[in-house]
Amino acid sequence: MNTSGTSGRPGRAGGEGHGAPPAARGRLLAGRYRLVRELGRGGMGTVWRARDETLRREVAVKEVSVPFGLPEEDVTRLHARLEREARAAGRIEHPGVAEVFDVVRQDGRPWIVMELVRGITLQDVLEADGPLEPERAASIGAQVLSALRAAHGAGVLHRDVKPANVLLALDGRVVLTDFGSSLVEGGEELTDAGEVVGSPEYLAPERALEAEPGPASDLWALGVLLFASVEGRTPFRRETALATLGAAVDDALPAPGRAGPLRPVIEGLLRKHPDDRLSAAEAERLLRRVAGGSRARGGGAAAVPGAREVR
Template sequence: MTDEGELIAGRYRLLSRIGRGGMGVVWHARDERLDREVAVKELLLDTGDSAQAAEQAMRRATREGRVAARLRHPHAIMVHDVVEHAGKPCLIMEFLPSKSLATVLAERGPLPAGEVARIGEQVASALAAAHAEGIVHRDVKPGNVLLADDGTAKIADFGISRAVGEATVTGAGLIAGTPAYLSPEVAAGGEASPASDVFSLGATLYAAVEGAPPFGDDENPIALLRRVASGELVAPRRAGPLTDVLLRLLAGEAGERPTMVRAREALTAVSEGRPVELPPPRRPTLLSPAPRVRRRTVVVGIGTAALLIAGVLIGVLISSPGEPSAEGDQPPVIGSTSERPDSGCVARYAVTNSWPGGYQGEVIVRNDGEERLTGWVVRWKLPAGHTVDEVWNGSLSRAGSTVTVRSADWNSVVRVGDSVSFGFLGAVEAGEGAVPELVCLPD
């Protein structure tokens, strides 16, 4: 899709190109059937020559587009339709004459706290409505916040990053994406949730008032991901009345963050100059203010480092035998063991990031039993030449080559059918990768 005047799906006439990003090209267009302006986004999918992969990508984009189209909110860009053109999915969306928050920040620099709070309360109201519908955005960042001339703020691109795999391996052997606005649990390879949207909103507003994301703009993507996963924030310096709210939204543990409804209430209070009732986080981890370095999108060659974020997994998952997986969404299921098979405690293991000499992993603990778990233990034997030195969302102990992780206070209770997770950093001094055999049991 390159030419102005081209007709898409027999009704959408392209007028002018208005943007291009990692996910696709955006056009200003006219719906000739309904005589209205729309935005058309051609999704860029790296499916190679595989017809099956292209068909699967189209199905996923259509599914996510239909989910996003359920949301009707004055501060969310509406998705009208998903159509196919030249073998690629195209989103038909509301057209809003606007600039992204990222563009505004590049033009004006850091914004006043009151203005940021007004932007935040609008975006939070849309995200709260989305969460009530069971929709998780997954990619809240300045580039997805649109600002109209009248001060209206709208959030765009609901769910699409997951649908098309925005941070995926391309045909050129590159991985593109920016981890600067990820929550710690997503940076560690976990699934996005309403709580991770809360964190990403906090990171977005932090960048708007401070001039850079809360973990800095380190040009080393691995170092940045590690800081994100550890939750080590650069202390805010310009936030003023927004400081306590930002720290609460940026709490390292998902359970310590407010709901999006409470976040909106707090941001409204700041914008109106009223006291904020939201308590600060219990355990904020702050670094001294550090020099800012320029923002850049992470582009890493696989030959030097594999930066795997936002659901891109290498390795395999370990789970219960015969567990079904979503079509095209999960690596093969291998199997697991338990010292108490009747306990229902099941563990899945995945390597989520990898670099020379090390890797980052996640273990998901699921309760498939008939009673809730009030504590859990996961144990596995490390392959030769491997070590594990850091664990989050759990407590680590070692005995020779055996690693044991016990639940933390905040994720010890697992209801029937629910799951929790913990992450870890591993080092490889020698030997090759291997699939460990996990033992999961109640504690």
């Protein structure tokens, strides 16, 4: 599970996920959605494969995991965060964002019902196979950026773009997941002052300095994702989260050695000041140009060996 979201990672590439606990498997939510199998679990929540018995289709259902003894105020905040995720994703109409079908309440807590996307996370691919070729990374990055542009156009900042939240679907799509950390234009901030939202290795300098985030902050995170995809590591990772944030603010970007034609895009997205970064439109244009080299040779982002169902 990531730092502040609710998506789970069932395990390595090709795994079948966790088996549902006997008491949960078969449970019916809101008289309609029957839990079939657990797909992923983490500190913040669980994602299930479920059956919509009204429309007779497979769906994904996300619930919040509430630690025993958690103060009621924090429980309320966790529930609000899940509902915010549903509202944020529900505002975005794009094939790179899983469609939200419903939000139901059962036992006093919310459950999100959404499109079941079959595939594997980019994080699992990197851990199983190592760094990507620049052209494949560019193809994935262009599709993530297209989804981000749709989100930004709908007034939504993702705030936790990273490989664990990018799903390579069997149908060829690249899907941006986990809007649990997102900020919706005009919406309430659900974190305390000074609380870090997102993953430190992917946090933009302005966010590390607690400045107001904007679309350029998501573009920085995409730049880190691209760097990690071709180099096999993030550029500013240090021994502690605080040191990592400090490096993002103060340290020069290490020269990417494997990026090839992707290097100008990475460097353009990882400029310290948000106003100096590549625009989303220019970055997407450059990414698609780099990705075009892989299609000419028969490569691409769609190959997903050992994929499984996950959201």
